[in-house]
Amino acid sequence: MNRNGILTVISGFSGAGKGTLIRELVKKPDYRLSISATTRLPREGEQNGREYFFLTKEEFEGMIKNNQLIEYAEYVGNYYGTPQEYVEEQLKMGYNVILEIEVQGAMKVKEKYPDALFLFVTPPSAAVLRERLVNRGTEDKETVQRRLSQAADEVDYMDKYDYLIVNDNLADCVEQMHRIISEQKNKIKYNQNFIHLIGKDLEGFKKGDR
């Protein structure tokens, strides 16, 4: 059966390890990571179309105007957004498309794609989250505190998600996410064609119309 892929939105606390999870997940066949567009300048080693689509402000605003972005936001003077065309194309080809996005952007995606799958990644506890942020060693005390505070605010959005992914073991979590995504294809809402067809055929049998 030729089916569309599943659009999956993944959010989670900073420090929950979702970046690593997603990198592993999209190594599997049938997965595509959505690539964001941004107006910020490429950093060293970043390639256009790999980390981001790097656009000028005019190009980005043109996309906003033409409704070509699933969602976008401005952050520290730059635009960031999700181009719709790539996502739609890959879904039609049957790939599961992963959007890694923070909670507010995720809610905008939900408005456009209410049937998408929403996963929220969390560490096993708040204490573990703090420990991970501190042990990164790359962030000063204020940044750790800000990320924890941001996490506290994000808790209010968790109820809008479909599944909770407790990241205590990388490999287990990747498999868990993969299974959850794969099994979406069994959901009744994705099988309307099948239901319609078997219903029609059974009606035919009922009428003795063989």
Added chain:
Amino acid sequence: MNRNGILTVISGFSGAGKGTLIRELVKKPDYRLSISATTRLPREGEQNGREYFFLTKEEFEGMIKNNQLIEYAEYVGNYYGTPQEYVEEQLKMGYNVILEIEVQGAMKVKEKYPDALFLFVTPPSAAVLRERLVNRGTEDKETVQRRLSQAADEVDYMDKYDYLIVNDNLADCVEQMHRIISEQKNKIKYNQNFIHLIGKDLEGFKKGDR
């Protein structure tokens, strides 16, 4: 984490093979098959508390009166129903409880347990269903026709279910059902305690209240 089991209602067309699927599924650890109560007499080899709880009409009507049945129906002069106590007990002990039940009974269960998981088992096509019914060899032409006609009527209920299980391979289907049931535990709605707890702890960090 000590969690309740998942209540799973399984329906499907007669001839879809759900009986065999369920027998295999409940062989796995952490599963329990709900046992129905009936007022019909035991057939040879049937044991009270294994195939059914065999009750007198008075006993059954007492359970109806005391609201001790999740659902019940009368069929060819006998009562059939699902005793609530056994189901609740097993769920509390963490077992996933399977209810095999036809579509109308399933809808009654849905009223009482809107958060239960509803699976619908179907063969790959209407033609395969007819073939299976004919090849059983135990049913005359009229019975086959009646079952197909009944299946046609049941299609209208399929939309009320959560997942479609297309039974083309026994072992695959059992694993699929097991995965779908297991992953319910990741659903946000079953993790309200976790969300509440991590939210409280993060709020504590936010206030610098370490």
